[in-house]
Amino acid sequence: MRITRHSDYALRTLMYLALKQGSVVTINEIAERYGISRNHLTKVVNRLHQLGYLRATRGKNGGLTLASAPGQISVGAVFRDMESSLAVVECVDEPGACVLSPSCRLQGLFNQAQAAFLAQLDAHTLADLLPPETGRQLRDLLAIER
Amino acid sequence: MRITRHSDYALRTLMYLALKQGSVVTINEIAERYGISRNHLTKVVNRLHQLGYLRATRGKNGGLTLASAPGQISVGAVFRDMESSLAVVECVDEPGACVLSPSCRLQGLFNQAQAAFLAQLDAHTLADLLPPETGRQLRDLLAIER
Numbered sequence: 001m002r003i004t005r006h007s008d009y010a011l012r013t014l015m016y017l018a019l020k021q022g023s024v025v026t027i028n029e030i031a032e033r034y035g036i037s038r039n040h041l042t043k044v045v046n047r048l049h050q051l052g053y054l055r056a057t058r059g060k061n062g063g064l065t066l067a068s069a070p071g072q073i074s075v076g077a078v079f080r081d082m083e084s085s086l087a088v089v090e091c092v093d094e095p096g097a098c099v100l101s102p103s104c105r106l107q108g109l110f111n112q113a114q115a116a117f118l119a120q121l122d123a124h125t126l127a128d129l130l131p132p133e134t135g136r137q138l139r140d141l142l143a144i145e146r
Numbered sequence: 147m148r149i150t151r152h153s154d155y156a157l158r159t160l161m162y163l164a165l166k167q168g169s170v171v172t173i174n175e176i177a178e179r180y181g182i183s184r185n186h187l188t189k190v191v192n193r194l195h196q197l198g199y200l201r202a203t204r205g206k207n208g209g210l211t212l213a214s215a216p217g218q219i220s221v222g223a224v225f226r227d228m229e230s231s232l233a234v235v236e237c238v239d240e241p242g243a244c245v246l247s248p249s250c251r252l253q254g255l256f257n258q259a260q261a262a263f264l265a266q267l268d269a270h271t272l273a274d275l276l277p278p279e280t281g282r283q284l285r286d287l288l289a290i291e292r
Contacts, residue, residue, distance in 0.1 A: 001150070001229055001232065003147050003234055003256070008235055012244070015246070015252065075255065088149055089149060089154055090148070098158070098180065099287050099288060100161070100288070102283070102287060104284070105276070105277075109221065109275065112266050113263045113267055114147075114263065116259075116262035116263055116266050117262055119262065129251040134249055137248070138250070141248060142246070
């Protein structure tokens with residue numbers, strides 16, 4: 001049971017931009033600091049831009065910034081937007097996948113468990129992940145100048 | 147975000163055996179009724195047997211039965227036993243995977259969300275998934291004779 005790389009990279013990208021506090025950032029910079037694939041990250045950034053989480057400016061000094069304040073960005077919303085499917089078991093999005101589906105209580109239990117999972121994420125914004133002292137530590141780890 | 151096929155098949159196998167109410171069942175029968183791969187199912191059944199969830203008898207009329215009453219089998223315990231990793235994000239089981247790890251609050255939030263997910267599964271046993279009316283419906287769907 002693991003979240004997709006899409007959600008993981010999306011949340012890390014938004015955290016990076018929040019830590020930069022409005023300075024413009026390039027995809028290359030984020031990929032380098034996290035040591036992750038530039039190609040994968042580009043897809044994630046494009047999606048975040050389409051979804052309205054990022055503002056992108058073109059040109060020599062262009063790059064990315066957050067479109068909203070970190071306190072306005074729900075971790076649960078990003079997760080829901082970026083996961084390709086929220087189905088914990090295949091029968092949720094493929095009703096023909098299991099003969100039990102019409103009367104199965106396991107499916108309902110997994111939906112209930114997932115709702116509890118999402119409720120935790122929904123209760124937190126990007127700002128909650130980055131209180132001042134944590135922000136300082138993460139800027140040091142990412143070599144972000146203050 | 148999806149559970150592994152191992153957990154899915156394990157829970158369906160245990161439900162099948164519970165619905166058979168102590169009658170001996172073969173792997174072939176379970177694979178056929180669910181329309182799933184016999185090879186994959188065999189691995190899952192071997193693991194369930196190792197873990198003590200199943201009793202297996204050899205010989206011409208041999209097969210599988212539950213080792214405990216359905217009310218004694220926790221859905222959460224089966225899930226924890228069968229998932230190859232409970233790490234929702236890779237940094238939980240590979241600390242070097244992300245530069246943020248030493249100070250990251252996202253990791254903590256995902257651990258908290260997963261605890262909420264598991265708490266729901268822990269609160270249910272196999273018997274809770276199979277109350278009498280549901281049991282009747284599932285026996286019909288699986289063509290289990292009464």
